[in-house]
Amino acid sequence: MRNNHRRVSLDEIQLARAFAIIAVLVVHATSSGVTTIPRDSLLFPVYNFLNIAGKLGTPTFIMLSSFVLFYNYYPRVTNWMLMKKFYIKRLKFILVPYIIFSSIYFVIKWYIYYDYPSLSFALNKFLTLLALGKAHPHLYFVFISVQLYILFPLLLITFKKLPFLRKNAIWIGILMQWIWVILNKNYFHITLKGSISLSYLSFYFVGAYLGIYYFEIREKMRNRSYKDRIMVPILIGYGAMVIGYTGFMYLVRVKAYDEVAVLLPHIVTSYLYEFTWANNALLAGLVLFYLAHAANKRFSSHTKALFMEIGATSFGIYLIHPLFLMMFRGFLSTGSPLLYHSWQLLTFIFIGLLSCIVVRFTFRYIPHYWVIFGKLPEQQKLSVRR
Template sequence: MSLKRKYLDEVQYARALALFAVFAVHSSSTGVVATAGTDSIMFGVYNFLNIAGKLGTPTFIFLSSFILFYTYYHRDLTAKLFKQFYKKRLLFILVPYVVFSAFYFLIYTRMYGSFDNIPLLLENFLFKLATGNGHQHLYFVFVSVQFYLMFPILLFLFKKFKFIRKYSIFIGIAIQWIWVFLNSEFLQVPSKGSVSLSYFMFYFFGAFLGVYYEAAANWIRNWRKHFAGIALIFAAFAATIYFYVSIYYNIRTGQPTFGNYVVEFAWSTHALFAGATIFIVVHFLSLMKLNFTKKLLTELGTVSFGMYLIHPFFLMILRRIGPAGGEPIVFHSWQLITFLIAFFGSWIIVRFFFEFVPHSWIVFGKGNKLFNIQKIKKGVAPKSF
């Protein structure tokens, strides 16, 4: 059976919300480190943004899994299907990953190293490329590629065994925690965040909703009937944010806190409930008559991958030229300015590439055009976003 699935605007809304979270984390890191006085209000604000925002990358992973299972679960498994699947991922995900790994590697070499030993540089670059360490944010693409390699097997298992489909959320949690335990006690992999097993609860949660999407969407739309369940998810999300933020506040202020397993639990449950909450919120949003808001979120969702790739470049440059301390009003204002320039600068560059640069997918992945230049020349008004 081959079933063409409905395009879901809700996915783009969710990507936009996850993008805001990513920017909150990365833009607040300097504020957390450099704010004088951990008892100040601004330190608490930076700490909250920096920790609560760590839902961003897990949500992107959850959404990636969701859309894959939503799209492919109801199709026949054929060689042609998987050939198309890997062609799209190679072109629109892996190629930009290589481009930006090289981009950041060259920038760091120019800033902090030299080009005297080209063979050694090439060896170092290939190692970083193969381990997802081209830059601190590229691990997300690296673990996504790992999941793409596993996807045909997982899809087969989901189609073959009802038990796996039905209990996939619990199976994903179990796999992730087995990995956490084995790595902590025996393996000691230094870059745990670059291993896909560290995100299996998000993969399997997305897979569950992709398989049972219609039932899940109906459950949300009948929110009056399921008000208690939805309220419980929202409450759990709020509670886990508070717990996770409090743990890191204690760590950063030198107060007694919990061990690594509890920190891992706080992060993973906070991110899991964040994914569930965002999934519900965007379906509520789809029912509202907020046309401009929905168009704006759709646009941000469309350019989110490109913005994710390019935004650290802005942060890198702005932090080199901005104040590292000094008067609080100057320092905190610069943090806000940095966020705004990084956000809108990334947006403008990605949109510019999609509109005007041929083969822009090589740099920023799959995109779209908002304006048809030929129609503008002929006097036909373009569609607004």
């Protein structure tokens, strides 16, 4: 299938990225609360809900990355020159910032937490963590993205050659991901499965499907009855999975899950975490994608401009915000309940604000800014520099 629509930049993607990065900030800002406040506190369920329900940001970024790749590259003739340019861009704008920030986080944690016996030991440790996307917990997203970029030419050619695959990509991606989950649990026993692309195949394939059929889907969604047939089940399913996922994690965190687990079949308890996480994240990504399109129509010009800037700088915000989180966590760890909870809210606001300011300052004033934070979309780059 060839789509003759010109591939223009979609504002909806930047809005979806803005929503996703806000969710990431919510998760990281509440991580202290869910680990330090008493489990019988009235606010613990609130922290738990925000911390777990917010874990849609990174999977949504993965789905959006797949969408953008297939949206831009599927209609084009696939040849060596196209793939060469593709890899050069990703090496420059993704891999280089990943290596730089991996180095930054490794050195900071080395200085604060660790005492490695020698420089060679530290270097070997760093290279191992770099190869696994583990120099800091949030960097696994970039590591997963690099795996997608490596696989992308093969996926692109396969989708082009196999109509059955591209037309049924959603359920095939979900099936393949679950085959991997079951095989890993019973045979491979790989503990770092969260850093392996096979754990995100449903997000890759759903993004690919949306990217290939974007204009057809958008046209069909103009029909109210079609939109209701698609979005009502997705919204209901997402609501159910949010309740299921946050409820499951609440029981685990208050150490009540074992009492419930004995009442459930073994197959349910074996895969309940994976089932609630995967379905919540996938449906959340679809809901955010839809909300971004709704917001593009309904936001005022000023509100849209704000979220477009957040979306355009989201990769840089993602990379740097844990640095500010470390700093804010060092200022206040105890105090009265009112002071403590207020500080958690201020932490969320300030790490987002400072990250955005630093990223935008870098884009505006520092030559070769892409080495640090990747490439800013051209239209956003121009608007920032006016």
